[in-house]
Amino acid sequence: MKIIIFGLGNFGMSLALSLTETGNEVIGVDKDLTKVDLVKDKIAHSVCMDSTNELGYQALPVKQADMIVVAIGENEGAAIITTAIIKKLSNAKVISRSLSPIHDTVLQAMGIVSIVHPEQEAAEKLTNKINLKNIVDNFKIDAKYSISEIKTPPAFVGKSIIDLDIRAKYKLNIITILRKKEKTNLIGNTTSIMEVIGIPAADTIIEKNDILVVFGTNDNISKICENHD
Incomplete structure (x- = not known):
């Protein structure tokens, strides 16, 4: 599968590597260039961009993706905005990480069915x-x-x-x-x-x-x- 992962923190990076090892084509996205550099030779492609900026998505194959994972874990607002943009631009299955009960509610209102709580x-x-x-x-x-x-x-x-x-x-x-x-x-x-x-x-x-x-x-x-x- 072609999978795009937004957020390359501990959870997102581990997921990107595991999915790559099991035969998936993974594109990792993060606004931190250091994190992007860490995985650039280990997954299919990595992109440094601010996922809250809709214009940046022109460089990503969001319409061709089979699945998109929002794994952002440091900024709840950024995670919600990213999910909203993805829902607007793509018909791919979306899996989103939630950081709080309110975050859960917002994601459910967006129609996100697959919500994960890695720490919990x-x-x-x-x-x-x-x-x-x-x-x-x-x-x-x-x-x-x-x-x-x-x-x-x-x-x-x-x-x-x-x-x-x-x-x-x-x-x-x-x-x-x-x-x-x-x-x-x-x-x-x-x-x-x-x-x-x-x-x-x-x-x-x-x-x-x-x-x-x-x-x-x-x-x-x-x-x-x-x-x-």
Whole structure:
């Protein structure tokens, strides 16, 4: 996809690099030349401009973009003005970072459906890791449901998925399993990597260091984590 990112702070720059690494054509925009220079050789293109100046958009392919991300995190006014100009000039999908509840309201009034809160989402993820010590990672679907990566409880090791009957006992679905594998590189060094084993069959045996990727309610995920104790 062709993606334009406005704002190359920590969030915007990390997003630009990650999207580039996964095969997207990314154009990064920021009014700070230092930030633009930092990514100019790492993404498809970078532009130094004030995104609140509508005339500057003539240099950007906003009409050809598949997605535009407003990642500005230091100036709420600039973020709102930038979003308004983009909505006027482009039909691309817009994802906008919000800095406050009022910012949320303004974005919703503009018709922005995809609103992100990077700091809040990072804090919630860290909170889950702290509160549930056996969770490796967690993706919140909504207030009730999550997809979580959890360490395999000792009681599960050596048993098959059908024997454990996790759906009936915990009301959770195992989506997949991450399993540690030894990999040798071209110069002969061996490293450990986590591989996805795909959709696990009913007779799949759970191994000691497996990471189970499960879907269900937050309460039920908490209960299976307590099975470690």
